[in-house]
Amino acid sequence: xxAETLEVPAVAAPSGTPPxxxxxxxxxxxxxxxxxxxxxxxxxxxLCALFAPLIAPHHPDLTxxxxxxxxxxxxxxxxxxxxxxxxxxGRDILSRLIFGARxxxxxxxxxxxxxxxxxxxxxxIAGYFKGIADIAIMRFMDILMTMPSLLLAIVIVAxxxxxxxxxxxxVAIVVLPHYVRITRAAVIAETxxxxxxxxxxxxxxxxxxxxxxxxxxxxxxxxxxxxxxxxTAILDAAALGFLGLGAxxxxxxxxxxxxxxxxxxxxxxxxxxxxxxxxLITVLAFNLLGDGLRDALDPKLKR
Amino acid sequence: MLRFILxxxxxxxxxxxxxxxxxxxxxxxxxxDPIETMAGERGIDPARHAQLVKEYGFDQPLxxxxxxxxxxxxxxxxxxxxxxxxxVLDEFSQLFPATIxxxxxAILIALLFGLPAGIIAAVKRNSIFDHGVMxxxxxxxxxxxxxxxxxxxxxxxVQLGITPVSGRIAVQYFIEPITGFLTIDSLLVGxxxxxxxxxxxxxxxAIVLGTVPLAVIARMTRSAMLEVxxxxxxxxxxxxxxxxxxxxALHALRxxxxxxxxxxxxxxxxxxxxxxxxxxxxxxxxxxxWLIEAxxxxxxxxLQGGTLLLGMVVMSVNLLVDLMYGLINPRIRHAR
Numbered sequence: 001x002x003a004e005t006l007e008v009p010a011v012a013a014p015s016g017t018p019p020x021x022x023x024x025x026x027x028x029x030x031x032x033x034x035x036x037x038x039x040x041x042x043x044x045x046x047l048c049a050l051f052a053p054l055i056a057p058h059h060p061d062l063t064x065x066x067x068x069x070x071x072x073x074x075x076x077x078x079x080x081x082x083x084x085x086x087x088x089x090g091r092d093i094l095s096r097l098i099f100g101a102r103x104x105x106x107x108x109x110x111x112x113x114x115x116x117x118x119x120x121x122x123x124x125i126a127g128y129f130k131g132i133a134d135i136a137i138m139r140f141m142d143i144l145m146t147m148p149s150l151l152l153a154i155v156i157v158a159x160x161x162x163x164x165x166x167x168x169x170x171v172a173i174v175v176l177p178h179y180v181r182i183t184r185a186a187v188i189a190e191t192x193x194x195x196x197x198x199x200x201x202x203x204x205x206x207x208x209x210x211x212x213x214x215x216x217x218x219x220x221x222x223x224x225x226x227x228x229x230x231x232t233a234i235l236d237a238a239a240l241g242f243l244g245l246g247a248x249x250x251x252x253x254x255x256x257x258x259x260x261x262x263x264x265x266x267x268x269x270x271x272x273x274x275x276x277x278x279x280l281i282t283v284l285a286f287n288l289l290g291d292g293l294r295d296a297l298d299p300k301l302k303r
Numbered sequence: 304m305l306r307f308i309l310x311x312x313x314x315x316x317x318x319x320x321x322x323x324x325x326x327x328x329x330x331x332x333x334x335x336d337p338i339e340t341m342a343g344e345r346g347i348d349p350a351r352h353a354q355l356v357k358e359y360g361f362d363q364p365l366x367x368x369x370x371x372x373x374x375x376x377x378x379x380x381x382x383x384x385x386x387x388x389x390x391v392l393d394e395f396s397q398l399f400p401a402t403i404x405x406x407x408x409a410i411l412i413a414l415l416f417g418l419p420a421g422i423i424a425a426v427k428r429n430s431i432f433d434h435g436v437m438x439x440x441x442x443x444x445x446x447x448x449x450x451x452x453x454x455x456x457x458x459x460x461v462q463l464g465i466t467p468v469s470g471r472i473a474v475q476y477f478i479e480p481i482t483g484f485l486t487i488d489s490l491l492v493g494x495x496x497x498x499x500x501x502x503x504x505x506x507x508x509a510i511v512l513g514t515v516p517l518a519v520i521a522r523m524t525r526s527a528m529l530e531v532x533x534x535x536x537x538x539x540x541x542x543x544x545x546x547x548x549x550x551x552a553l554h555a556l557r558x559x560x561x562x563x564x565x566x567x568x569x570x571x572x573x574x575x576x577x578x579x580x581x582x583x584x585x586x587x588x589x590x591x592x593w594l595i596e597a598x599x600x601x602x603x604x605x606l607q608g609g610t611l612l613l614g615m616v617v618m619s620v621n622l623l624v625d626l627m628y629g630l631i632n633p634r635i636r637h638a639r
Binding site: 262 | 317318321322325329332333438441442444445446447449450451453454456457461572573575576579580583584594595598599606610613614617618621
């Protein structure tokens with residue numbers, strides 16, 4: 001949407017040889033400060049997730065009945081041993097957030113991976129074979145897109161039963177149409193090009209043609225959609241967790257933490273504020289990165 | 304034109320069948336016996352069980368069951384809630400105005416702030432204002448609105464005590480529904496106090512629900528404006544000495560609004576998704592909260608009927624947007 005946020009990139013030296021594609025990509029990408037900021041934040045969240053047991057001051061599920069609803073350290077009554085305070089049963093909020101980063105990243109990546117694999121296969125089939133397969137697949141995707149996304153996810157969870165795995169599956173189904181559509185559109189655009197015809201004439205098999213000739217050339221829009229998709233997945237899974245349909249307590253998933261904290265909104269602002277802030281920052285980072293990737297990968301914007 | 308309308312309307316039929324299939328299988332895909340599932344923890348005696356199996360037609364082949372279901376749906380019979388024993392369609396139509404009122408106010412807020420912000424950002428491209436608007440709208444777009452709602456309650460209801468925490472109107476007022484919109488109904492009966500009460504209950508949920516559409520509209524307006532501002536006819540208008548404000552307001556805006564209108568139409572699905580969360584946070588008595596409660600009570604007829612009805616509303620609005628778009632833009636109408 002904000003394709004125009006691209007800063008004017010540093011013009012490459014007017015020498016004879018064009019820069020390496022990766023180099024050129026990085027030049028465009030790094031000129032976009034927002035995208036770089038997003039990348040840095042994602043790297044930090046990733047580090048938190050990887051080294052959670054080392055960084056977290058406490059075990060995420062450890063309750064301490066001496067410190068119910070302790071405020072963060074800068075407020076009166078807070079202490080540095082619980083930097084962001086404790087929740088209603090005395091668990092350290094910071095530690096839970098750090099362990100929650102693991103869940104959110106796993107959710108985001110697993111959902112997108114599942115949606116991409118299924119979406120690419122369906123999109124390839126629809127775009128390559130056209131005809132009845134195309135109509136059947138695309139009509140089904142239209143139906144999925146007609147339903148409000150969260151309602152569809154809720155219905156799927158209602159069928160499968162609440163829980164983190166089912167919530168992830170539900171979100172993957174909800175976002176599936178985007179990947180199918182993008183792949184199909186890209187495949188249709190590519191199939192008529194000369195290199196595909198050349199490969200076909202030289203005797204390439206259908207499956208080989210689809211996966212090793214056409215698919216790599218459809219990668220750019222898929223990469224962008226995947227990055228933006230991680231943020232959608234994290235948001236939707238957190239929303240399901242908040243409604244009690246996603247990860248179940250005591251799992252330190254950020255949305256589930258918010259659901260637990262709701263009743264204390266009047267007494268303890270910190271139990272509500274920090275989990276939501278964690279969701280916002282992570283989702284924002286993925287959106288910034290996705291926008292930056294789109295600007296850098298979209299050849300139409302390169303002048 | 305007629306052909307265009309007929310093609311678009313006929314495309315709705317498979318979608319309609321798909322939505323009914325989804326709603327139909329919803330109850331049947333739940334693991335376990337559907338009657339026992341619906342009866343819940345209370346249990347059910349075998350005689351009543353057999354009677355209900357017959358009543359719901361679970362002993363029939365699946366295709367026959369679906370046929371019966373479609374027939375009932377077309378007659379407006381969506382079954383009865385297990386909890387309240389009320390007709391699902393009646394419950395829906397009682398609660399739906401509350402959701403519509405909330406959604407309309409949310410869109411109004413989104414337009415009121417999103418359109419000007421997007422226009423000014425495009426005109427003053429790369430200014431501080433532009434960067435600010437883009438930053439804020441990306442934040443709004445990334446916002447977990449269930450948290451945003453809690454934050455606003457924390458600030459405006461708890462800290463400042465300006466707005467109520469939940470509900471649609473203070474308990475002492477009773478307004479007989481005329482339009483179903485409490486803000487309008489209270490004015491119609493001339494009860495100013497009730498109007499203020501209804502309005503103060505409405506403000507926070509509407510802001511929360513309007514946040515994501517606001518961000519989308521601002522971003523969309525900006526990029527549509529930027530595209531139009533680069534066109535030759537704009538340069539011509541400028542070159543012949545037209546005042547900048549007239550160029551933007553008369554020439555650019557009109558064409559930039561076409562994609563924006565489409566985007567607003569397509570936000571309906573997003574709005575209902577948001578309404579489910581917003582209504583849950585603010586205890587707003589609309590269909591979103593109703594559906595979430597139906598899940599926790601395992602009230603499957605309500606979930607089934609509500610899903611079907613919401614899906615059909617979104618489908619109809621999308622169709623309407625499509626038709627309008629064809630009306631405004633002849634290129635769409637004559638494509639293919």
